[in-house]
Amino acid sequence: MRVTRCKRVIIPLAGAAAVALALTGCTGDAPASSGGTAAAGCDDYSSYGxxxxxxxxxxxxxxxxxEADQLNQSWTDFExxxxxxxxxxxxxxxxxQINVRAQGGNPPDLAIFPQPGLLASMVGGGYIKAPAKSVEDNVDKNWSADWKKYGTVDGTFYAAPLMASVKGYIWYSPTYFSDNGYTVPTTLDELTTLTAKIAADGxxxxxxxxxxxxEASGWPGTDWIEDTVLRQAGPDAYDKWVSNxxxxxxxxxxxxxxxxxxILKNPAYVNAGFGDVTSINSTTFQDAGxxxxxxxxxxxxxxxxxEAQWPEGTKVAPDGDVYGFLMPPAKAGDPQAVTGGGEMVGAxxxxxxxxxxxxxxxxxxxxNNRVSxxxxxxxxxxxxxxxAKSPLAVDSIKILQDPNTTFRFDASDLMPAAVGSNSFWKGIVNWINGDDTQTVTTFIQSTWPQ
Structure with a gap:
């Protein structure tokens, strides 16, 4: 994998004093304090000033x-x-809009970028400031070199990772599977067979x-494609696809x-509860499950x-209302391969x-505050x-921490923004609306920056 290469821009960060942090899980340089008094019970936050x-x-x-409500909750004590x-x-x-705001001189103080490729384009435009040493020190301590790479452009570090996700889960009802004699598939062929069996049962x-x-419509479909490429073609081919x-x-x-x-273009297989194949494009990803x-x-x-989209009170567990199994490998015995995503915080x-x-x-x-x-x-x-609040979240963390897992960051997020967060999304929407594979892949490829 690689981050899109853009012009190197280094802008010094002013106004941050070097003070060693003593927090658990927080090292490096703390920002200068403006002289206020910390509230009682704030020991964990004292080094932030x-x-x-x-x-x-x-x-x-x-x-x-x-998820926005939960994000706001995660910094209540910090505030x-x-x-x-x-x-x-x-x-x-x-x-x-981040492009519009940056180019119009009205950017936010910080942005949470879900695509390293989009972050790189902002760096290339001269908009993103290199962070203080405290940020990079935290990343060096708490994140792998691969994760740091996603926030690095042309050898210069710009943005720290935030959250992560394991992609490729297939959500299902364990009770419904058990009641109907369905078992979790262990290969892509078994997933195809299971799909046909459920349809035949009627x-x-x-x-x-x-x-x-x-405006981001189509991205859930790119995840489908990426998960399948990684399993069928393997990680080397996946990396070469990302780099064009x-x-x-x-x-x-x-x-x-x-x-x-x-699967997705077969009217016998989709789109339960919503309509025909084309209803996939009008159904929000939040409602889809x-x-x-x-x-x-x-x-x-x-x-x-x-998991955050299930209604309050939904039990997410192997014996619960819903659970998830990872999209299986192409062949039995293949190593566990997963795609994942995450965000980078740039200033x-x-x-x-x-x-x-x-x-x-x-x-x-x-x-720890946010995951709690x-x-x-x-x-x-x-x-x-x-x-973590559920067995699936615990499993996901273990997958990310397992050195035997073949992990690749979401391909579209690593591709140049003109492709990964533009033509790939649009191409998937056109594909669901009826365009054939050759037409769609030719269109997407034609937009790759020269």
Whole structure:
């Protein structure tokens, strides 16, 4: 894998004093304090400083709805103890609007980038500031070299990882499977056989799906393709695809499109609870799995973070209302291979309060606080898996920490933004609407920057 190469821009960070942090899971340089007094019970946050005048740090990202509420909850104590107010704005138009705001001179203080390729393009435009040493020190301590690489452009570190997700989960009802004699498949061929069996039984459609996500519509379909490429073609081919050494029109990639298309473009297999094949594009990814709870569909493909979308009171467990199994390998005995995603926090501006927030978000303290709330995981090595709220979250953390797992970051997130967060998404929407694989892959490939 590689991050898109862009022009190197180094902008020094001003106004951050070097003070050693003594926090558990937080090392490096703390921001300068503006002289306030810390509230009682704030020992864990004392090294971030205390600020008078209630300075505000604005953060912009793609995280919305329930997950946005949980994100705001994760820094409540930090705000109380430091005197900094964090104002978060989530948008499904982030990928477009962050460019508009940056180019228009109205960027946020910090942005949570879900695509390293988009981050790299912002660095190339001269918009992103290199962070304080405290941020990089946290990343060196708490994250692997691969994760640091995703926030690094042309050898310069710009953005710290935040959350992580394991993609490729297939959500299902354990009770429904048990009642109907279905077993979790161990190969892609077995998944195909199971899909046909459920359809033939005629009780429910095998699959429900939703690709609608505002201006980012289509991304859940790219996850399907990426999971399949990694399993069928292997990690080396996957890496070459990300770097454009293997084209979208290559047989190894079109084979993955055809495998997924045999499921998602088959009206006998989708889209339970919503409509025909094309309803996949009008169904939000947040709603896509809900028919499983009504026994209207048997399976839905989505990442570990989908756990936050289940209604309150839903039991996520092997014996619960819903659970997930990983998309199986192509062949029995193949090593576990997973794709994953995550976010990088980059700064458009510099100040002591921005440094304090960026340092906190890169710490194990924040990771444990956020995972304890539920719904997400992190690849932060200082994270205690016991803080995860469900068996699936614990399993996901173990997968990320297992050195035997073949892990690859989401391919579209690593590709140039013109492809990964533009034509690939649009191509998937056109594909679901009826375009054939050759037309779609030729279109996507034509947009790769020269």
């Amino acid at each position: 205390t600020f008078t005048g209630s300075p505000t740090v604005n953060i912009y990202g793609t995280i919305v709805d329930v 109380k103890c430091t005197g900094i107010t964090i104002k978060y704005e989530g948008s499904q138009e982030f990928e477009t 009780k429910v459609k095998p699959w429900c799906a939703g690709f609608a996500s505002g 050494d293997i084209k979208f029109t290559d047989p190894q990639i079109t084979k993955a499109f055809d495998y997924v298309g045999n 809900l028919p499983i709870l009504q026994d209207q569909c048997a399976m839905m493909h989505q990442a570990s973070f989908y 458009f501006k510099t100040s002591d309060e921005i440094t304090a927030v960026q340092t906190y978000l890169s710490s194990a303290l924040w990771a 709330i539920g719904g997400v995981i992190s690849a932060n090595k200082g994270l205690d898996p016991a803080n």
